[in-house]
Amino acid sequence: MSLKKIAEMTGLSIATVSHALNGTRAVSEDSREKVLSAAKVVGYRPNMAARMLRTQKSNTIAIIIPSDTNNMNANYFYMDVIMGVRKKMFETQYELIVSTYDPHGGVQQSLPSAQVLRQHWVDGVIVVPSSHSQRQIRSIREMGLPYVLMDRRSDDESSCVTSNNKKGVADAVRLFAACGKRRIGFIGGIGSATGQQRYAGYLEALAELNMPADEALILLSPSYSLARGEECAVRLMETGADAILAADNVMVMGALRALKAAGARIPEDIGIIGFDDYDWMGMVSPPLTTVRQQAFQMGYIVAEVLMRKLGGIKTNEVIVLDTSLVVRQSHGW
Amino acid sequence: MSLKKIAEMTGLSIATVSHALNGTRAVSEDSREKVLSAAKVVGYRPNMAARMLRTQKSNTIAIIIPSDTNNMNANYFYMDVIMGVRKKMFETQYELIVSTYDPHGGVQQSLPSAQVLRQHWVDGVIVVPSSHSQRQIRSIREMGLPYVLMDRRSDDESSCVTSNNKKGVADAVRLFAACGKRRIGFIGGIGSATGQQRYAGYLEALAELNMPADEALILLSPSYSLARGEECAVRLMETGADAILAADNVMVMGALRALKAAGARIPEDIGIIGFDDYDWMGMVSPPLTTVRQQAFQMGYIVAEVLMRKLGGIKTNEVIVLDTSLVVRQSHGW
DNA sequence: CCGATGGCGTAAAACGTTTAGCGACTGGCC
DNA sequence: GGCCAGTCGCTAAACGTTTTACGCCATCGG
Numbered sequence: 117m118s119l120k121k122i123a124e125m126t127g128l129s130i131a132t133v134s135h136a137l138n139g140t141r142a143v144s145e146d147s148r149e150k151v152l153s154a155a156k157v158v159g160y161r162p163n164m165a166a167r168m169l170r171t172q173k174s175n176t177i178a179i180i181i182p183s184d185t186n187n188m189n190a191n192y193f194y195m196d197v198i199m200g201v202r203k204k205m206f207e208t209q210y211e212l213i214v215s216t217y218d219p220h221g222g223v224q225q226s227l228p229s230a231q232v233l234r235q236h237w238v239d240g241v242i243v244v245p246s247s248h249s250q251r252q253i254r255s256i257r258e259m260g261l262p263y264v265l266m267d268r269r270s271d272d273e274s275s276c277v278t279s280n281n282k283k284g285v286a287d288a289v290r291l292f293a294a295c296g297k298r299r300i301g302f303i304g305g306i307g308s309a310t311g312q313q314r315y316a317g318y319l320e321a322l323a324e325l326n327m328p329a330d331e332a333l334i335l336l337s338p339s340y341s342l343a344r345g346e347e348c349a350v351r352l353m354e355t356g357a358d359a360i361l362a363a364d365n366v367m368v369m370g371a372l373r374a375l376k377a378a379g380a381r382i383p384e385d386i387g388i389i390g391f392d393d394y395d396w397m398g399m400v401s402p403p404l405t406t407v408r409q410q411a412f413q414m415g416y417i418v419a420e421v422l423m424r425k426l427g428g429i430k431t432n433e434v435i436v437l438d439t440s441l442v443v444r445q446s447h448g449w
Numbered sequence: 450m451s452l453k454k455i456a457e458m459t460g461l462s463i464a465t466v467s468h469a470l471n472g473t474r475a476v477s478e479d480s481r482e483k484v485l486s487a488a489k490v491v492g493y494r495p496n497m498a499a500r501m502l503r504t505q506k507s508n509t510i511a512i513i514i515p516s517d518t519n520n521m522n523a524n525y526f527y528m529d530v531i532m533g534v535r536k537k538m539f540e541t542q543y544e545l546i547v548s549t550y551d552p553h554g555g556v557q558q559s560l561p562s563a564q565v566l567r568q569h570w571v572d573g574v575i576v577v578p579s580s581h582s583q584r585q586i587r588s589i590r591e592m593g594l595p596y597v598l599m600d601r602r603s604d605d606e607s608s609c610v611t612s613n614n615k616k617g618v619a620d621a622v623r624l625f626a627a628c629g630k631r632r633i634g635f636i637g638g639i640g641s642a643t644g645q646q647r648y649a650g651y652l653e654a655l656a657e658l659n660m661p662a663d664e665a666l667i668l669l670s671p672s673y674s675l676a677r678g679e680e681c682a683v684r685l686m687e688t689g690a691d692a693i694l695a696a697d698n699v700m701v702m703g704a705l706r707a708l709k710a711a712g713a714r715i716p717e718d719i720g721i722i723g724f725d726d727y728d729w730m731g732m733v734s735p736p737l738t739t740v741r742q743q744a745f746q747m748g749y750i751v752a753e754v755l756m757r758k759l760g761g762i763k764t765n766e767v768i769v770l771d772t773s774l775v776v777r778q779s780h781g782w
Numbered sequence: 783c784c785g786a787t788g789g790c791g792t793a794a795a796a797c798g799t800t801t802a803g804c805g806a807c808t809g810g811c812c
Numbered sequence: 813g814g815c816c817a818g819t820c821g822c823t824a825a826a827c828g829t830t831t832t833a834c835g836c837c838a839t840c841g842g
Contacts, residue, residue, distance in 0.1 A: 117569070118798055129822050134800065141801095144820060159591065164570040165501035166798030169827045174498070176546075183532060195528035199516060202549050211565055213509075214547045216535050232544055236450070236828095237497040258492065342728060369728055376732075395675060395702055396729040399709075451828055462792050467830065474831095475789060499828030502797045569798095 122160060126150040137162075176211045177422060178232045179242040179266075183216035184339060193365065193392055193411050194244075197266070200415020201242065208423055213238060219246035219307070220339065228255040240422045242266050246308065262425045266418045268309040269434070275425065277418040277435045281310050284407040284439030285317030285363060286324075288389045291405070291441060292359045293325050295448025297387055299333060301357035303348040303367050306336040314363040314391070333357055337367075345370020346377075353378060358386055359448070365392035372400065387448040403444035410437050455493060459483045470495075509544040510755060511565045512575040512599075516549035517672060526698065526725055526744050527577075530599070533748020534575065541756055546571060552579035552640070553672065561588040573755045575599050579641065595758045599751045601642045602767070608758065610751040610768045614643050617740040617772030618650030618696060619657075621722045624738070624774060625692045626658050628781030630720055632666060634690035636681040636700050639669040647696040647724070666690055670700075678703020679710075686711060691719055692781065698725035705733065720781040736777035743770050 123130045135141040136151040168174045181194045205212045215232045218225040240262035265276035302318045305311030332355045335348040345367035362368035368390030393408035456463045468474040469484040501507045514527045538545045548565045551558040573595035598609035625633050635651045638644030665688045668681040678700035695701035701723030726741035
């Protein structure tokens with residue numbers, strides 16, 4: 117199984133076997149063949165632990181995502197991201213460790229206590245910090261482990277890749293306005309940086325349109341759930357909203373359900389725009405207008421940025437991916 | 450950073466430091482304190498490579514899933530699975546490597562060529578083989594790496610965890626029949642073991658109900674896509690089907706879209722039942738009746754089985770998780 | 783007071799690689 | 813012939829742990 121064994125079988129030294137297998141130095145054709153066939157016979161597989169120990173590289177990175185036990189569906193966004201990361205990993209021959217933490221859990225389950233961080237192991241890490249993250253990020257930086265933030269920004273000099281959440285939401289608000297909607301409600305999250313950006317986009321667009329920001333139309337929650345989405349939508353109907361911007365793919369489902377349950381006509385009585393785009397959103401009735409973010413690309417790019425960092429490039433990159441409006445029918449006419 | 454350094458700082462030996470940190474032997478209170486505080490000061494993080502090399506254990510497993518580039522949505526099923534696995538991993542302090550392969554790719558990208566398998570590294574692996582898998586599985590077994598199959602069965606003596614696909618589909622067929630549906634079309638996949646099981650369930654239920662299996666009503670595809678789902682649904686409408694069983698969560702979306710585009714009344718003109726259950730399926734109109742499988746649990750359980758194997762237990766376990774019908778409104782009355 | 787026991791410390795081997803350094807041989811060139 | 817360069821092999825160190833084996837000392841039972 118080990119180089120040693122192959123060395124014994126072929127009568128060569130361990131060093132020669134290693135060179136033959138890795139092509140790290142010239143080896144006579146004769147020896148090379150002997151080594152290769154012996155390796156095949158015994159089914160040699162290099163021991164990564166030894167290699168890592170010697171080279172101080174694992175060719176492995178980790179991605180750490182929040183896993184909200186109340187909101188499993190949010191994970192589907194991360195699945196697209198992960199697949200994007202995987203694509204880059206495949207190209208670069210790295211492996212990917214997927215780790216999670218509970219954003220609402222205590223210190224025990226918080227991001228910096230993730231096992232993968234507390235051990236000297238991966239070459240770098242992609243992190244999706246929760247909102248109260250300044251401290252967390254500092255503690256990661258202190259480890260000296262290369263990292264890139266995803267879907268979150270940080271005040272300090274970290275590399276990060278995010279969506280243009282603000283613009284995405286602002287576009288949606290403008291679309292509502294263009295359809296004559298005047299009382300645009302906002303259902304959002306306060307528990308994450310993205311949630312805050314989306315909220316900011318909402319306010320900004322309203323201001324730009326000279327529309328007042330009515331507090332009664334703004335419903336922020338610390339976390340997302342279907343039930344919470346329903347509740348918010350009900351509240352907004354009571355307040356006489358004529359449009360709902362649900363800045364999260366779970367909330368929008370809840371809101372939609374509530375609207376239908378109340379027998380509201382969409383979009384005549386009340387328009388609705390969601391966030392994130394999935395195929396099914398075109399299947400509901402009416403087909404849902406939504407703000408699309410490029411999840412797969414985000415994964416691919418964040419991996420790329422991390423790879424650059426691992427390659428020793430020092431610059432901090434801040435990459436903002438554009439969102440786009442997927443205009444279907446639920447927003448108005 | 451290393452034990453050696455802490456040993457120097459405290460004036461103790463490496464061995465003592467190790468014991469103090471790991472609690473593997475009694476260490477005087479005095480020394481223990483010195484070690485712990487020194488470790489905290491320098492931010493000691495154990496080097497996993499060294500530990501792995503010494504202990505011959507990585508406390509890491511991998512899950513290898515097919516990643517069909519035509520059918521990204523199928524991945525959402527695996528996201529639930531992965532979260533289930535993660536839960537177990539969290540409990541057992543293992544890390545999880547997520548790897549993929551292209552089920553339609555050549556040898557280069559096939560399952561046994563996955564890097565994580567070709568290197569001596571993870572303690573065990575969860576595998577979702579593609580359909581032509583007998584050879585692939587054999588080659589994995591030959592590595593002597595503990596493994597458990599997921600969502601697939603194998604003829605030989607491998608442990609595996611699957612859904613009761615056959616029963617799930619048969620239940621759906623019976624439900625159709627109970628609603629007076631007589632010409633039940635089947636849209637399925639031929640490219641995977643699950644697809645075949647679902648097809649078998651369809652045939653079995655028909656036989657049991659003394660209904661003929663009309664070839665014109667059976668549409669099998671090598672792979673899944675929205676477009677293909679639409680195409681199949683159109684074909685089935687032409688053949689005069691009064692019900693469609695779409696045995697895949699992507700196909701069902703395509704089928705639904707085609708039905709709506711054609712202006713068919715659901716379920717009066719034609720009923721439809723899908724596979725897998727997501728929240729959004731209750732949001733479309735009419736709400737979709739579907740066969741639910743326990744994805745999260747499947748992940749948790751398959752991880753559990755693998756853990757048992759790693760614990761040295763020799764038995765092969767075949768676990769079949771029950772499916773359930775989520776009866777909404779699209780199937781009929 | 784002696785031998786046994788237990789607590790606590792150390793030295794050193796081992797895990798399987800990679801790689802620097804060195805040596806032996808060959809061939810070509812002055 | 814002496815020298816140099818190139819080719820290809822080997823030895824041995826190093827990576828950072830865990831763990832065995834051993835030693836020292838204090839305590840305790842007899």
